[in-house]
Amino acid sequence: MAFQQILEFRTHGRSSLEITTQVADVVAAAGIVTGLAHVFVQHTSCSLMSTENADPDVRRDLETVFGRLAPDGDPAYRHDLEGDDDMAAHARSVLSDVGLSVPIGQGRLLLGTWQGLFLWEHRSSSHSRRVVVTVIG
Amino acid sequence: MAFQQILEFRTHGRSSLEITTQVADVVAAAGIVTGLAHVFVQHTSCSLMSTENADPDVRRDLETVFGRLAPDGDPAYRHDLEGDDDMAAHARSVLSDVGLSVPIGQGRLLLGTWQGLFLWEHRSSSHSRRVVVTVIG
Amino acid sequence: MAFQQILEFRTHGRSSLEITTQVADVVAAAGIVTGLAHVFVQHTSCSLMSTENADPDVRRDLETVFGRLAPDGDPAYRHDLEGDDDMAAHARSVLSDVGLSVPIGQGRLLLGTWQGLFLWEHRSSSHSRRVVVTVIG
Numbered sequence: 001m002a003f004q005q006i007l008e009f010r011t012h013g014r015s016s017l018e019i020t021t022q023v024a025d026v027v028a029a030a031g032i033v034t035g036l037a038h039v040f041v042q043h044t045s046c047s048l049m050s051t052e053n054a055d056p057d058v059r060r061d062l063e064t065v066f067g068r069l070a071p072d073g074d075p076a077y078r079h080d081l082e083g084d085d086d087m088a089a090h091a092r093s094v095l096s097d098v099g100l101s102v103p104i105g106q107g108r109l110l111l112g113t114w115q116g117l118f119l120w121e122h123r124s125s126s127h128s129r130r131v132v133v134t135v136i137g
Numbered sequence: 138m139a140f141q142q143i144l145e146f147r148t149h150g151r152s153s154l155e156i157t158t159q160v161a162d163v164v165a166a167a168g169i170v171t172g173l174a175h176v177f178v179q180h181t182s183c184s185l186m187s188t189e190n191a192d193p194d195v196r197r198d199l200e201t202v203f204g205r206l207a208p209d210g211d212p213a214y215r216h217d218l219e220g221d222d223d224m225a226a227h228a229r230s231v232l233s234d235v236g237l238s239v240p241i242g243q244g245r246l247l248l249g250t251w252q253g254l255f256l257w258e259h260r261s262s263s264h265s266r267r268v269v270v271t272v273i274g
Numbered sequence: 275m276a277f278q279q280i281l282e283f284r285t286h287g288r289s290s291l292e293i294t295t296q297v298a299d300v301v302a303a304a305g306i307v308t309g310l311a312h313v314f315v316q317h318t319s320c321s322l323m324s325t326e327n328a329d330p331d332v333r334r335d336l337e338t339v340f341g342r343l344a345p346d347g348d349p350a351y352r353h354d355l356e357g358d359d360d361m362a363a364h365a366r367s368v369l370s371d372v373g374l375s376v377p378i379g380q381g382r383l384l385l386g387t388w389q390g391l392f393l394w395e396h397r398s399s400s401h402s403r404r405v406v407v408t409v410i411g
Binding site: 139140141173175177178179180181206207211213214215216218224227228230231232234235236238267269271273 | 326379384
């Protein structure tokens, strides 16, 4: 059995936005007891990640780490049509991931105590992002 | 319901090869309306990624970024039996990923407009790569 | 159809632990012929990866690579409550991944010849880690 819903989020520049509640709502609506919730962004310059949702400094530090791994405006980049953050955003998207699956047990997301799901915007400007949630069980 | 097919691709050294059409063909053959298409490489020195398929410079720049994160012939590597690109290929494979899932809706892959699926060869020489596509719904 | 089991592993500081056999046992117990095995850690400072299980130097070199990408005790980190390895562990977890799926065919994990599944501890001290295995088919 499969259930699917497309969510839309407005992002506001480079930062991560917790979407755990919205994904959990789709899982509740699906009514599937045991299975998987798959989350996917239909984009190549943002991504999804699961990380700690207690201390916001974790996600601040992740910006620091990823900003070094794929720096904005690197002179080696050829793809820079949309600005200094363009290619860096694609690289950060590949380094994290455009999709993730979370197990469902007893009808709920089986996340750890401090584990949240985040939509991670890698562009500097505001974007509308489509997130497809598919529940299988 | 589950449907599975193993595809084989010949790669030609370090570069990425779009396989969106081949994966879409397996999804069409599966006849599953809503679900997931999971793609997996049975190797540890190549990977799969979803990224922009419009401007080929994106994938060229990804080579630059990944070439820095896991340089060939790093003197710190111990695993170099098969050459300078051996350990770098394993590291690049872990940094990207050996598997990815794409949602299926109305019987088709729900990819974004400029989103493609790529088999990414990280070795310098030509290889035959097995890609397992599993469709669940 | 979905089958699920939660495994618990004791880790002993930063290193990777092969769990292929334990995951294969869950797949055997599930009795699903064609499908997916999804593995997920309910934590944000360890991860899962698929890499070569023949030469242990591969995983030793991966420690070297990841230790550079997210160094311990970086003065730029703000999240350091639990020590020098705290934020590095979160970053390494996002760079690799907290979940992975492996195809199942003829009732078995369809892994390549030298491909293993590893639980990767990124903290310096010993931890008990929960791994949720969900089999869908």
